Every structure is written in structure tokens, then in C-alpha cells.
Amino acid sequence: MAVSVFNTRRRTSLVSAFIARTRMFISTPLPQVRDKVSRTKPPKPHGGGGERRRKKQPQEAAARAGGGMGGSSASPCDLDREFAPQIAQLLATPPLQPAQEYYNGLIQSRKHDGIRVNFSSKHGKGVCANKEFAEGDLILKDQILVGAQHSLNKIDCAVCSYCFRFIGSIEFQIGRRLYWQSVGSSSDCTNRRHCHESDVGSSASSSGATKENSSTLPEEVLGSLITGDMSLPFTDHFSLPQVVPCRGCEEERYCSQSCADSDWETYHSLLCTGSKTEPSQRSALQKFIEHANGSNDIFLVAAKAITFTLLRYKKLKTQPEFQNNTDESNFSLLMEAWKPLSMGYKKRWWDSVALPEDVDSCDEDTFRQQIRDLALTIIIFCVSQSLQLLKDAIFDSDGLVVASPVEDYFIHIDDLPDDEKCNISQEEAEKVTRPFLDALGEDYAAPCEGTAFFPLQSCMNHSCCPNAKAYKRDEDTDGNAVIIALEPIKKDDEITISYIDEDVSYEERQAELADYGFICTCPRCQEEKPN
Ligand SMILES: C[S@@+](CC[C@H](N)C(=O)[O-])C[C@H]1O[C@@H](n2cnc3c(N)ncnc32)[C@H](O)[C@@H]1O
Structure with a gap:
């Protein structure tokens, strides 16, 4: 898909690799992955499905979690070998100083002067108050970086494809x-x-x-x-705002011309199935969209993350300081284009996938090793690995909800x-x-529901006695995430939200949080922990 979009231009090999990896993920049958997104909390990493009656051997569970391809004899992926160092760089956790500079810049450009992103050895990134907040105060309205309405939800709600406001x-x-x-x-x-x-x-x-x-x-x-x-x-x-159609296709519509233009420039010009797209590309795109709708619509968010990066790359490339056409400088440019999404990086898929209920926690290391081995040797996992570029963002993603x-x-x-x-x-x-x-x-x-990556909300850590929560007020009619203070918050306090329903027992909370990959040691958990 994306390859042909760019095939009239000279591409460097590194960019080709990035795009070709996209093509692989688009054209190869993908495992059917369940995608359940909570309305206001980060979704759990995807676990393996299947029956839950007996504890499985880790190998068996790992094969199942990967779409049952454990017995496949497919060949390893050449691109993964050829571009291994560059791929590792794309997937690496951003170094502390550039990450700090990125968040400072983001907060400044969005004028969120009430918060800052801090880094600690304990929980990684976290959000702190830069000023006092009273109970009920708005702390943050976080604009979506990449997101999409769930495919089936499109039947229930007609919303702007860019800001997710109801239209018509x-x-x-x-x-x-x-x-x-x-x-x-x-x-x-x-x-x-x-x-x-x-x-x-x-x-x-x-x-x-x-x-x-x-x-x-x-x-x-x-x-x-x-x-x-x-x-x-x-x-x-x-x-409600009048419907503004996409300039190309009948599938996307907007609440304003400015949303239509922004969507086109940021993601949609490479994903449009309308008459402005060349027929062969259109047909490939249609197949991809049908496949995503029929299997897991998170791939549509993934495709948007790719187009977001490629279009940013193209834009950066037009700037005079980036005219140097060496592989090295093109790769730096790709890293720069990828930066906003790379900041959401958490873990590799095999490290973050929820441990299936039927695998004992003492077998966790073996299970993860098995998944990793499969990922590196079986082609379908090469595809998953390609998607890793996107999953990083998606793992940090939150439920997108707009009330009807x-x-x-x-x-x-x-x-x-x-x-x-x-x-x-x-x-x-x-x-x-x-x-x-x-x-x-x-x-x-039925509200508008989807999956989105919120760059600042996704930096907020969990507490079972949170001082803030994601909450849409009557005036919040678009897809942005809204964080409200639940109690007075002092300057420099960490701002925390709850990822789960916190009105349950210590044991139930810890069980829920295990799927997020951590043991909660918040003040409430410390107090309620059985001796
Ligand atoms: C949405 S991210 C929050 C930002 C994250 N700290 C970071 O560095 O990007 C969720 C992840 O942060 C970590 N985390 C959040 N709350 C935590 C807590 N109370 N205790 C330990 N780890 C926590 C876990 O690794 C979790 O999977």
C-alpha cells in the first residue's frame, strides 16, 4: 500500500525498509487478536485467547498467543535481518534528555502550564503538578496524537474523523x-x-x-x-456541525474544513480510498481496511501511526537543513518524524502481552522467551514485529469516548x-x-468509542487512591482526553489516575493490575496488603 504511494519518488533504502515493513503488515494474513479497550483507562496488553480450563505448558500458550502458528515452517524475514540495527534504534526507549526536552516542548506548545512530565527510576515517566489544583479543576485536555473510532461504532455514531465530534x-x-x-x-x-x-x-x-x-x-x-x-x-x-465530506472518499467526514484539511495532511492523504488515489493503491487499501474491519480495527490505528510518521518525514524533508540525502541523515529524519510516537514506547510485544490466565506466574519467563523465539523465527511474527513500531504507541493508548x-x-x-x-x-x-x-x-x-494515543495522559501513573480522573464534562464534546482533579493537589505532587475500578478488594485490584505488568505499591495498597 504505502510503497506504491511513494513509488514515483526516489526513496532511500532505510525509508524503503520502513515502508516495506508496512506493506508486509498490510498484505500478510494477521493473527486475530482480541482488542478490548476500557473507556478511560489504558487497555491491557493483549493476551492469548482460548479456553481457560487447565494450566497450559508455556510453549503451548505462547503458540496460541501468536495465532496458533507455532507449527509453521515459514521463513525468517530478510528485512528484519538487513535493518536490525536501525529497527533496534526505532524501537529503543528514547534517552532521558531528549525525552525530557520533547515533553517540555509539547507542554509549552500546548500551553499546559499546570503540569510537567518527570522521570523517576521507580515508575519511569510520571506527571506532576506545576501549580495547585482545587477539587474539580481541569488539569489537562490532552489532544489525540493518533486515534480511530472503532469500525462497528461507526454504525452507531457519525463523528468527525479528525476530532471525533458528533456531526450532522x-x-x-x-x-x-x-x-x-x-x-x-x-x-x-x-x-x-x-x-x-x-x-x-x-x-x-x-x-x-x-x-x-x-x-x-x-x-x-x-x-x-x-x-x-x-x-x-x-x-x-x-x-451539531454540518458534515464536511472528505475531498476523496465517502468514508471519512468532518465537522469543519479545517479538520478535513488537518486529517488529510496528517494521516488521510495516504489512506484515502477515493478517486484521487491511483486504482491499484485504492484496491490494496480497500483490502487492508476490509481485513482490519474483519479482524481487529486496531490495525487502522496502526496504519494511521505509519502515515503520520511518513507524512511528517516528507514534510521535514522539504526543509533546507534536511536536504542532505545520505542514508544516515535520512534515518535521523525518520527518527525525528517518528519521535512523538516513539515517546510512548513501553515494551516489546512479547514482554508486554498479558500472561494468559492458564499459565502459572512461575512459568512467565519461559512463556515470554517462547513468544520471543516465535516472533524472531516465524514470518507471522516478523509481521507482528514490524507492527512493533506501532504497538509501542498503541500499548500506551487509551479508550476514546465521546458522549452522544x-x-x-x-x-x-x-x-x-x-x-x-x-x-x-x-x-x-x-x-x-x-x-x-x-x-x-x-x-x-451509544457514545463514540475508539482507540487513541494521548501523549500526556499516557504518562500518568496509576494509584488505587488517585487524585485525578479522566472525566468528560458536558462541554467536552470532542475526542480529547480530559483530566479533572478529584481532590486538592499541591504543587509538585504527582498526578495519578486509576487504570482499574478501584472500589474492589486489594486482591482483585492486584489481579487486574497484573495485566498491566506491575504490582501496585500505592499508599492504599501498602495499608491494605495482608501481612
Ligand atoms: C500509561 S503508562 C504510565 C507512564 C509510564 N510510567 C511511563 O514511563 O511511560 C503505564 C505503565 O507505567 C507503569 N506504572 C504506572 N503506574 C504504576 C504504579 N503505580 N506502580 C508501578 N508501575 C506503574 C507500569 O509500567 C505501567 O505499565
């Missing part, structure tokens, strides 16, 4: 969701290239797969909601005062909107 109108949100429900199974919809909600009226009736809860609503009604020909009462209180305005809308209708001054009484408004609420079903308020 309440009618558009309700109409398109009911339309997709009526069209049939979610997975069909995400891969359907020729079926778009703009087709409503032509395709919906021919699908034959109608969900019970939307069967009472005629297709014409859904069409009128989508096109704006039909209005629901009081939706003017919940106006559809929820606020129905709550508003429910709470309307039965006031004579209103043009339409509460009872009437309820009567008009009830069929839509019923058709949407229990999940009527």
Missing part, C-alpha cells in the same frame, strides 16, 4: 443509525463499499434483513431524517416542562419521539 444533526444521527440497524448485521455494514446511508430508499428495502426494533419505522421516514426533510421537536437546542448528544436530546424531551408557552407540549413531543427511542432500543445513547 440529531435527526441525521438517529436516522442513519436506524437505517444501518434495518440494513442488517453490523459487520456487513462496515465492509460494505457500495452501501451508504445516502442510498437509503434504494438499498434498505432490498436487504431483507430487518431488525425487529426498527421494523416499525418506514424506510421513507429514515430517509427523511437523514436528508433533513423531517425534523423532530426541540432538536434546534442540540445543533442523542442521549441529551431524549433526556431533554423527558424533562420538558408541560408548559402552555411551548408550541408543542411535553406529551406531544414524547409521542412524536417515542417510536424513535423505542426503535433505537436500550443502547440509544
Whole structure:
């Protein structure tokens, strides 16, 4: 995919390696990995799936965690051998001083003067208060570096592909969701290239797969909601930005031209499946997207991380000081382009993958060694290793959540005062909107959900008695992460959040945190630890 995007230009061998590794990951069948992302916490590293009845031998579990390829005789990957030193450099933990300078610069450019990133030998990076915060104060609004809405969630919520704000109108949100429900199974919809909600009226009736809860609503009604020909009462209180289409494809849409332009410049120009993309590249991209939708949509975030890096590289290359075309200088440039993502580096995949429940902790070292050996010798793991460039960022990623305005809308209708001054009484408004609420079903308020890498939130360490939490206020209508003080925080105090539900016993907390790869020694754990 990305190779052909660049094939009209002369590339240096190192950049070719980076891109070719991308191609491998795109064109080779990938293991089906589960991806469960918590709403506000860093996701656990992926573990192996499968049955949990008996304790497995570490070899058996390692093979399973790698997609059951343990018996494969595939050959090792040449690129991994040829570019081993450069790959090691790309994967290395950034040295302390450049990392400190990077975070200082990031905090300064984003004007987050209330915090700083510190480095300690105990927990690595951590975030400290640079000033006092009172309970309820906003500590940080952290802008996404790379993120994507979950594929299936696209059916529930139409959001800006760049900032993840809900778009269109309440009618558009309700109409398109009911339309997709009526069209049939979610997975069909995400891969359907020729079926778009703009087709409503032509395709919906021919699908034959109608969900019970939307069967009472005629297709014409859904069409009128989508096109704006039909209005629901009081939706003017919940106006949403107009939809701005992508300049190339029908898949991405935005809340503004500026978001459309930013997405194009930062990621999407290399991922667009529209008419501006050359047919062979378009077909490769479509295959990749279908594969990601059908297996694990985290690969879409991975692809965005790659395009983010390549487009940054291209931009840096145009600067006069980087005109020198030696391999060495091109590699330094690639490192520079990769820097924002490299900062999220945690561990290699085989070191961070959660220990399957059926492997004894005393077998952990053997299990990890087995996975590592597989990774280095079996081609499918070469692919995984290629993805390591991206996984580093993804391992530090958080759930992207934006509350639905559809929820606020129905709550508003429910709470309307039965006031004579209103043009339409509460009872009437309820009567008009009830069929839509019923058709949407229990999940009527589904939020926008996805996976994103937040560069500063991901530096926050865990505590079971946190002094801050990720919390979206009413005004936080985009995908950015928002951190609020839970209690007064003094200058220089570490700012901590909880990665888990902390309202459980010491044992349950430690079991949950084991998947994050550490034993919590926060003041509460020290107090509650059994003797
Ligand atoms: C989201 S990162 C937090 C930033 C991290 N300290 C760093 O250097 O990038 C999560 C990782 O930080 C470390 N960590 C976070 N909270 C911790 C704690 N309370 N005790 C020990 N390690 C912790 C663990 O390695 C965990 O996997």
C-alpha cells in the first residue's frame, strides 16, 4: 500500500525498509487478536485467547498467543535481518534528555502550564503538578496524537474523523443509525463499499434483513431524517456541525474544513480510498481496511501511526537543513518524524502481552522467551514485529469516548416542562419521539468509542487512591482526553489516575493490575496488603 504511494519518488533504502515493513503488515494474513479497550483507562496488553480450563505448558500458550502458528515452517524475514540495527534504534526507549526536552516542548506548545512530565527510576515517566489544583479543576485536555473510532461504532455514531465530534444533526444521527440497524448485521455494514446511508430508499428495502426494533419505522421516514426533510421537536437546542465530506472518499467526514484539511495532511492523504488515489493503491487499501474491519480495527490505528510518521518525514524533508540525502541523515529524519510516537514506547510485544490466565506466574519467563523465539523465527511474527513500531504507541493508548448528544436530546424531551408557552407540549413531543427511542432500543445513547494515543495522559501513573480522573464534562464534546482533579493537589505532587475500578478488594485490584505488568505499591495498597 504505502510503497506504491511513494513509488514515483526516489526513496532511500532505510525509508524503503520502513515502508516495506508496512506493506508486509498490510498484505500478510494477521493473527486475530482480541482488542478490548476500557473507556478511560489504558487497555491491557493483549493476551492469548482460548479456553481457560487447565494450566497450559508455556510453549503451548505462547503458540496460541501468536495465532496458533507455532507449527509453521515459514521463513525468517530478510528485512528484519538487513535493518536490525536501525529497527533496534526505532524501537529503543528514547534517552532521558531528549525525552525530557520533547515533553517540555509539547507542554509549552500546548500551553499546559499546570503540569510537567518527570522521570523517576521507580515508575519511569510520571506527571506532576506545576501549580495547585482545587477539587474539580481541569488539569489537562490532552489532544489525540493518533486515534480511530472503532469500525462497528461507526454504525452507531457519525463523528468527525479528525476530532471525533458528533456531526450532522440529531435527526441525521438517529436516522442513519436506524437505517444501518434495518440494513442488517453490523459487520456487513462496515465492509460494505457500495452501501451508504445516502442510498437509503434504494438499498434498505432490498436487504431483507430487518431488525425487529426498527421494523416499525418506514424506510421513507429514515430517509427523511437523514436528508433533513423531517425534523423532530426541540432538536434546534442540540445543533451539531454540518458534515464536511472528505475531498476523496465517502468514508471519512468532518465537522469543519479545517479538520478535513488537518486529517488529510496528517494521516488521510495516504489512506484515502477515493478517486484521487491511483486504482491499484485504492484496491490494496480497500483490502487492508476490509481485513482490519474483519479482524481487529486496531490495525487502522496502526496504519494511521505509519502515515503520520511518513507524512511528517516528507514534510521535514522539504526543509533546507534536511536536504542532505545520505542514508544516515535520512534515518535521523525518520527518527525525528517518528519521535512523538516513539515517546510512548513501553515494551516489546512479547514482554508486554498479558500472561494468559492458564499459565502459572512461575512459568512467565519461559512463556515470554517462547513468544520471543516465535516472533524472531516465524514470518507471522516478523509481521507482528514490524507492527512493533506501532504497538509501542498503541500499548500506551487509551479508550476514546465521546458522549452522544442523542442521549441529551431524549433526556431533554423527558424533562420538558408541560408548559402552555411551548408550541408543542411535553406529551406531544414524547409521542412524536417515542417510536424513535423505542426503535433505537436500550443502547440509544451509544457514545463514540475508539482507540487513541494521548501523549500526556499516557504518562500518568496509576494509584488505587488517585487524585485525578479522566472525566468528560458536558462541554467536552470532542475526542480529547480530559483530566479533572478529584481532590486538592499541591504543587509538585504527582498526578495519578486509576487504570482499574478501584472500589474492589486489594486482591482483585492486584489481579487486574497484573495485566498491566506491575504490582501496585500505592499508599492504599501498602495499608491494605495482608501481612
Ligand atoms: C500509561 S503508562 C504510565 C507512564 C509510564 N510510567 C511511563 O514511563 O511511560 C503505564 C505503565 O507505567 C507503569 N506504572 C504506572 N503506574 C504504576 C504504579 N503505580 N506502580 C508501578 N508501575 C506503574 C507500569 O509500567 C505501567 O505499565
